[in-house]
Amino acid sequence: MAGVGRILRLLIPRSASSSSAQPEFSTRAVIIGLAIGCLLCFTNLSLGLQSGWISMMSIQSALIGFLISRMFSAPLTPQEVIVVQTTAVATGTMPLAAGFVGILPALGLLSEERDGTPPIRLSWLAAIGWSCSVAYFGVFLSPPIRKQVIVEEELAFPSGTATAQLINVLHQLPPPDTTLRRRQGYQQIDNEAIDRVDTTAESPPSYQAVGSVDRVPEVVEHDGWRPLLWSFVFSAVVSLSAYFFPVLFAIPIFGGYLATQWLWYFTPSLSYIGQGIIMGFPTTVSMNLGMVVGWAFLSPLSKYSGWAPGPVGDMSNGARGWILWTSLGIMCADSLVSLLPVALEQITNIFDRRRIRLFGAQNDERIKEDREVETPDRLVPTDWVTFGVLLSIIVGTFLVWVVFGNEVIKPWATVLGFILGGLLSVIGVRALGETDLNPVSGLGKVSQLLFAWIQPGNVAANIIAGGVAEAGAQQAGDLMQDLKTGHLCGASPRAQFYGQLVGSSMSIIVTATAFTLYNRAYEIPGPSFPAPTAYVWLSLARLLRDGHLPENSAVFMAAFATLFAVLSMIKVHAVRRDLWYAKWIPSGVAFAIGFLNTPSFSIARLIGGIMEYIYRTRYAKDGRDIRLIVVASGFVLGEGVISIVGLILRILGVGVVSCWGCGHGLCGECPALA
Template sequence: MTSRRWLRWFSSGSGHLSAAQPEFTLRAVSIGLGIGCLICFTNLSLGLQSGWISMMSIQSALIGFLISRMLPAPLTPQEIIVVQTTAVATGTMPLAAGFVGILPALGLLSEERDGTPPIHLTWLSAAAWSCAVAFFGVFLSPPLRKQVIIEEELPFPSGTATAQLISVLHKLPPPDTAIHRRRGYRAVEEDDEPGVSEEVTDVSRQGPLDEGGESEREFVQHEGWYDLAWSFGTAGALTLFAYFFPAVFTIPIFGAYLAKEWLWYFTPSLSYVGQGIIMGFPTTVSMNLGMFVGWAVLSPLSKLAGWAPGRVGDMSDGARGWILWVALGIMCTDSSVSLVPVVWEFIEDAMRPLRRGYARIDGDQPAKRDHEDETPDRLVPMTWVLVGLSVSIVVGTILVWLVFGHEGIKPWSTVIGFFLGGLLSVIGVRALGETDLNPVSGLGKISQLLFAWLQPGNIVANIIAGGVAEAGAQQAGDLMQDLKTGHLCHASPRAQFYGQLIGSSVSIVVTTTAYTLYNRAYQIPGPSFPAPTAYVWLGLARLLRDGQLPQNSAAFMAGFSLLFGMLSAFKTYSGRSQSGFAKYIPSGVAFAIGFLNTPSFSIARLIGGLVEFVYRTRYAKKDGGGDIRLVVIASGFVLGEGVVSIVSLLLKTFGVGVVSCWGCGHGLCGGCPTIG
C-alpha cells in the first residue's frame, strides 16, 4: 500500500477492526495514543511535583476534535470517544502504577530504620511491575459498568460532561441524562413506591441544540486551535526559560528569609494555573486553606516549640515531616467518612432481593429486568472478563514476585492485594459515580492497614500490596467515566475496551521510560520533584509497624481528623439532602494536599481557580466560547509545560545546564548548584 493510499485509508476511518465496531478505527486509536502520551508525560511530571494528576478526559475529547478537523473526513462522535478512552488509559498510568508514589517511596527506604536498603528498579523491573498492575482494572470495568451505569445509572459527572461536550461539538441532540431508576441518592427499582424527591435535569427535552451550544461549537471549530496554540506555546516558552534561569520559578514574594527558612516562595507556572482552572474555584480554595493552616500556622508552631527541630523542609525531623501526619489523618478520615454512605448503599442493594422476597416458596420468582441497550456483539463477553481477571492475577503475582522477591512480598499477599483491589474498586467506583471523586487515597490506606496485620513489620510488602490494591480501584474508576460517556453517546463498549487495553499496554513502555529518564536526570524525591505522596505511603507503613509519631503530632492529628470527619459527614449528608451548603464545605483531601505541597504549588492553583470563577460568572456568556474556551486554554497551559518538560529532561540528560543562577541565593532553585 503506497503512502498516499495509506493516508487516505487512515483519514477516511476505514481501518476498523470489523464492521461491528466501526468506531474502533486506526486513526482514532492513533490520535488517542498521541494525546495520551503527552498527558502521560505531563501527569508524571506534575504528579512527582505535587502528587496531583488529571484524567484530562474532556481535554482529550476537545483536542481529538480539533485534530479531526484537519482530516479529510472528521472523526465521528464514537471515534472521538475511542480517542478520549485510549488517551485516558494511556495518560493515567503514572498514578495507577504508582510511579508518583509507590516507586519513589521504595527509593526512600533506609536499611538502618527499615531493615532493607532503598529499592530502585531498573527499566525492565519497572516495566514488569507496571505490567503486573496495568490490566486488572481494565478487566474489572465491564462487570462494573453493567452494575453502576446500566442498572443503577450513577451520574458520573465528568463522564456526563464529556458526553455533553461531544454532543455539542457534533451537533447532536444532548444525551439523555435523565435517571429513570434512581431517586435522590439511593438506587431504587422502577416499581418502588412513588413520592420520593427527584431532582433530575432531563436535558434530552431541551431540543436538538440550544444557542449556547451552537456558539461553543462554532468557537471550537474556528478559534479553538488558535487558543490552544498560544496557550501551549506560552506555557512551553516560560517553562524552557525557567530551565535556563531557575530563579523565575522560585520568586521570594515575602522576602528571601521566609523563602529560604520557611519555604514561602511563588512558582508562576502556567501549568499550575491551568490545573487550578480545571480543578475549579472551590477545590483550589480548600487547597489554599490547607496551605495556610499547614505552612503559616502549624509549621512555625512545630518548629518554634521544638517538636520539629530540623530544617523546615526536612521530611524526617523538620516541620514538613511533622505536618505530614496531620495531613495523613485528614485524608484517611475524610475518605473513610465519605465512603460510609456508599458502603451502606452497597449493603442495602445486596439485601434488597431478600427483603422483597424474590426467592418465593412456590418457585414463582419474578425475572429481573435487563436494562442493557447494547447488542451482545458490542459488549465485552463475560468469558473474556473471567479469563482476563484470572490471567491478570496469576501473571501479576508472578511478576511482582520476580521483581521484589520472596522476602519483599509473599505471593499469597499479592493475590490478596488483587482481590482487595476488586472489592475497593466497587466502593471507589460507586463513590466516583456519586461525587465525582475517587477516594483512592483513603482506599490505599485501608489496604495498608490490612497488610500491616497480614505481614507485620514488612514495610516493603505493606507498600507493594497496598499499591496493587489501589491500582485496581484507581484504574477502574478512571475508565468508568469513559464508559459513562460512551453509554450516553451510544458508543460500543467493546471498542472502548479495546482502546483501554491498547492505551494501557503502550503506557507501560511510555511511563516506565519517562520515569527512568527522570530518575537518571533528577533526584527523586528531590528539589525539582519532591514526590509528596511517597512520604505518605512510607510514613503510614512506618507508623503501622512502629506505632510512633513525632512529638505532639498525635494530638493535632486527632483534632484535625475529628474536625474533618464531622465536616465530611455534614457534607455527605448535605449532598444527599440536596442542600446548597455542601459546596461551601472545604474538601478534606484538597485541604490535606495543601499540607503536602509547599505554598508555591497552591498559590498558583488558586490563581487558576480565581480565573475560572471570574470568567465563568462574568465573561463566559458574553464570550463566544463559553466555558469551553477556558477549558481549551487551561489544556494548552498544562500540556505546554508537560511537553517542554520532556525537552528539559533531554537537556538535563545530555548535560546542558542553566545559563544563570542569578537570584537563586535562597538555595531553592532546582537547577542551580546553590541548593543546600
C-alpha cells in the same frame, strides 16, 4: 500507518464494528488517542512527582481530538472521539495507577537500618514488569461493574456526563439523555443542572455555550486553535525560560527570610494555573485553606515548640515532616467517612439480592428487567472478563514476585492485594459516580491497614501490596467515567474496552521509560520532584509497624481527623440531597494536599481557580463557553512538552544559563546550590 491499521483491524471482530453505522474503533482514533495519551502521561508524571496531584484530562482529550480531526477531510465521529478520549485517559493515568508518583519513590526511600530492607530502585526492565503486573486488572474489572452502576443504577458520573454533553455540542447533536431515576441519594441532571456539578479533583468547570449551540463547532474550529496554540506556546516559553533561569519558578515574593526559612515563595507555573482552572474554584480554595493552616500556623508552631527541631523542609525531623501526620489523619478520616454510605448501600444491595433469591421477587418493587441497551456483539463477553481477571491476577502475581523477590513480598500477599483491589474498586467507583471524586488515597490507606495486620513488620510489602490494591480501584474508577460518556453518546463498550487495552499497553512502555529517565536526570524525591505522596505511603507503613509518631503530632492528627470526619459527614449528606452549600464545604483530601506541598504549588492553583470562577460567573453565564478550558489545556500541555525537552537537555548535560537570584537556596536545578 498501514501496518498499524492492519494490526488494529485484526484485533476487532467484524461484528464489533459492523453493527454500528458510525465508525468507532478506527486506526486514526486510536493513533490520535495514543498521541494525546503519551503527552498526558509525561505531563501527569511530572505533575504527580511535583505535587502528588494528576488530572484525568478526559474532556481535554476529547476536545483536542475533535480539534485535530477538523484537519481531516472526514472529521471524527462522536463515537471515534470517545475512543480517542478513552485511549488517551488509559494511557495518561498510568503514572498514578502504577504508583510511579508515590509507591515507587516510597520504595526508594526505604532504609535498611530502619526498615530492614534497603532502598528499592527499579531498573527500566523491572519498571516494565511492575507496570505489566497492575496495568490490566482494573481494565477487566470495568465491564461487569459498568452494567451495575451505569446501566442499572444510572449513577451520575458528573465528569463523564459533562464530557458527553461537550461531545454532542461539538457535533451539533441533541443533548444526551441524562435523566436519572428519582430515588434516594440521586437527583436529576438536566441540561441546566450540569452547571451545578461540584468541581473536584477530576471534575471540570462548567461548560457553557458561545451564542447558540449551532455555532459551537464553528467557534471551536476557528477560535479554538488560537487560544490553544498561544496558551501552549506561552506556557512552553515560560517553562523553558525557568529551566535556564531557575529563579523564575522560585520567586521570593514574600521576602528572602520567609522564602529561605519557611519555604514561602511563588512558582508562576502556567501548568499549575491551568490545573487550577480544571479543578475549579471550590477545590483550589480547599487546597489553599490547608496550605494556610499547615504552613502559616502549624509549621511555625511545631518549630518554635521544639517538636520539629530540624530545617523546616526536612521530612524526617522538620516542620514539613511534622505536619505530614496531620495531613495523613485528614485524608484518612475524610476518605473513610465519605466511603461509609457507599459501603453500607452496597452491603444493603447484597442482602436484598440474597433475600430475593431465598424468598422470590414477588411484589418487590426494586426488581426490574434487564436495562441493557447494547446488543451482545457490542458488549465485552463475560468469558473474556473472567479469563482476563484470572490471567491478570496470575501474571501480575508472578511479575511482582520476579521484580521484588520472595523476601520482600510473598506471592499470597500479592494475590490478596488483587482481591482487595477488586472489592475496593466497587466502593471507589460508586463514590466516583455519586461525588465525582475517586477516593483512592483513602482506599490506599485501607489496604495498608489490612496488610499491616496480614504481614506485620514488613514495610516494603505493606507499600507494594497496598499499591496493587489501589491500582485496580483507581483504574476501574477512571475508566468508568469514560464508559459513562460512551453510554450517553451511544458508543460501543467493546470499542472502548479495546481502547483501554491499547492505551494501557502503550502506557506501560511510556511511563516506565519516562520514570527511568527522570530518575537518571533528577533526584527523586528531590528539590524539583519532591514526590510528597511517597512520604505518605512510607510514613503510614512505618507507623503501622512501630506506632511511633513525632512529638505531639498525635494530638493534632486526632483533632483534625475528627473535624474533617464531621465535615465529611455533612458534605456527604449535602451532596446526596443536592444542597447548594455542598461544594463550599472544604474537601478533606484537597485540604490535606495543601499540607503536603509547599505554598508555591497551592497559590498558583488558586489563581487558576479564581480565573475559572470569574469567567464562569461573569463572562459565560448564558451558554457553554469552552474557551477557558482550551486555554487551561494549552497551559498544562505546554509545560508537559517542555518537561520532556528539559529532561533531554539535562541528560545531554545542558545546564542552566544563570543562577542569578537563587541566593535563597530554593532553585534546585542551579548547580551553584547543588
